[in-house]
Amino acid sequence: MLFRQLEYLVALARERHFARAAQSCHVSQPALSEAIRKLEDELDVPLVRRGRKYEGLTPEGERIVVWAQRIIADRDALRDEVGALRSGLNGRLRIGSIPTASGAVSLLTGPFCTAHPLVTVDVLTDLQSVDVFRLLQNFEIDAGITYLHKELPEGVQTLPLYEERYVLLTTVAEGLTHRRSATWADASRLPLCLLTGSMQGRRVLDEVFASVGLTPSPRIETDSVGALFAHVRTGQWASVVPQAWLHVFGVPHGMQALPLVDPSAAVPVGLVWSAREPGSVMARALVEVARHEDLATTLDRLPDAR
Incomplete structure (x- = not known):
């Protein structure tokens, strides 16, 4: 079993289309399809429902793709951890944010990039809260910024950042x-x-x-x-x-x-990340920066008059 085969399966589950999955993996569609067939042979279970077009994953495929996501995330976390031990944090931090909080994201990414100059940052800002948690669960982002006033999914750690007024x-x-x-x-x-x-x-x-x-x-x-x-x-x-x-x-x-x-409403907004250990070194680094940045005080100083 190769990491590449697992990556192709995850891409297919995400894109729900063979050609788009192949394009996202920078390979030809026949190469991606053949790699997934070999993975099916090795595991001795059908992973994909095939017809004239992609028809979804089999129940076995749905379970295997969860394992594939975990394995790939752990591999990437291991690489980041080793890289950080060797020469400092190096790689890509992926953040997902609800739109109303996206204006405050720069208050974290700025100091983060200063502290870790070898890291690049991807920020997704057009997400609903359910999207933030789904992407966290699927290991597609390292951390998210969302509301904390509702009951949160299991397996998530939080750090309050400020109150939305x-x-x-x-x-x-x-x-x-x-x-x-x-x-x-x-x-x-x-x-x-x-x-x-x-x-x-x-x-x-x-x-x-x-x-x-x-x-x-x-x-x-x-x-x-x-x-x-x-x-x-x-x-x-x-x-x-x-x-x-x-x-x-x-x-x-x-x-x-x-x-x-009448009333003076305030809703808590915070950082969320996976509670899995050892987890993402990128998430840990972002949390460390967030603990030292007083976003609440900064945002309270904003103009609130004409």
Whole structure:
């Protein structure tokens, strides 16, 4: 059995298409298919349901791909560990983040890259919380950044980073110019642009609105925090955005950002990684950096007024 055969099986399970799996592994489709056939012969079980096109993995294949993911992850972790012992950390750190927290990721990647100059970093930011945990489980990322206010899956360690607070983002023409804060009721009366209902960041907002007997009715929904800022800039819309994003954009000219009160909602956001031992040396290094970076204090200093 070769690592290459396991990598091909994992790629096929991920891509669900022979040609795309071969392309992701930088081999020809016949080479990938033949390697998987040889793995089936060696294990003496069918792994792939074959028809005129890919039809999925067999029940045996579903189990074997889990082992393959673990074996490949352990191999990569071993290589990283040996490399770190020999010449310092060297390789690739993979981080997955929910969109609302992606603006704060740079507060970790910056000091991480300074501490480990031989490491490159991949950041995925268009993930729902379930995606973060799925990618962790499948060893496709080393660590994730997500909400910590719900029950978390087993086998995950966490490190709180900051509390997500919210501001009402409007143009200065909205009539709230002389206010130092706004209520969620104020926000509900404005023409709103919010994140889409499928995103956990939006569900958090809906829960806060519901806690005071309100239901927001946004005219525009988007999966991008940047798009929220862009729509508010037009002067037609207002939005509720995480205060952490003011660290990225500031308060653009002509806009105001008012802290939302009644209630003053705060949702914990943190780093998550696999509890398996010895685990990813990249994750351990990121956690060590995160323990020394006070993201909460940094984000609390962001502008929260006009």
